[in-house]
Amino acid sequence: MFSIEWSTRSANGDVMERLTSSFFERNPVICARELIGARFHWNGCVGKIVETEAYLSVDDPACHTWFRPSARSFVESHAAGAAYVYLNYGMHWLFNVLVKGDDGSGFVLFRALEPLEGLEPMRERRPGFADHLLAAGPGKLTKAFGIDGSAHGGDFLNDRDCGIYRGERVETCCGERIGITRAVEFPWRFGDPSSASLSRKFTVPNTASPLT
DNA sequence: GCCAGGATGTTA
């Protein structure tokens, strides 16, 4: 299991347990699933993680390690928990966390967050959108939270103003990953099907284990 | 509500 190093308190006084890099020293698929419901903190903005995807560095043709030497060297040269941020389609920053487990390495892509705190800066960065849609997509959430390429490689789990805190357990389902052309059949997209902040609905809510 | 198309830049 993973350890919890520090804790803090939320606005209502509940103890918030901060995840350490050891959370990400496990299988990427497990990490992606267990992050649903956790709280992502980034420089004053907080969001509940409601949608993620797992990518495996071996035998997963959709993972950047499959076709980008730079991604393979990133895995080699960074510790679990490092931010992997890249520009996609020339205009959207996408935020991943590096995972390095004994039984497999890879990434967790953050696909959607439900805004909890820091709504004003989010609205300023994404004017004209309803609050629940401010971060309802992988490109939207980086824009709303003010994340760009300068975060790439960063040890954000150990940053005073950033990190991830454990949330309550929520119902989590899985489905096929979105927007890819290779390995479309792996059911490594995870989410809370009851959230209004998903990037897309889960067409057939599937709670079966992704590992069998 | 759905679908088509265009914006845009890094990687290889």
Place this chain on the structure above:
DNA sequence: AACATCCTGGCG
């Protein structure tokens, strides 16, 4: 050439 996306406008 491909790409882990988003937004708009045209339809009804």
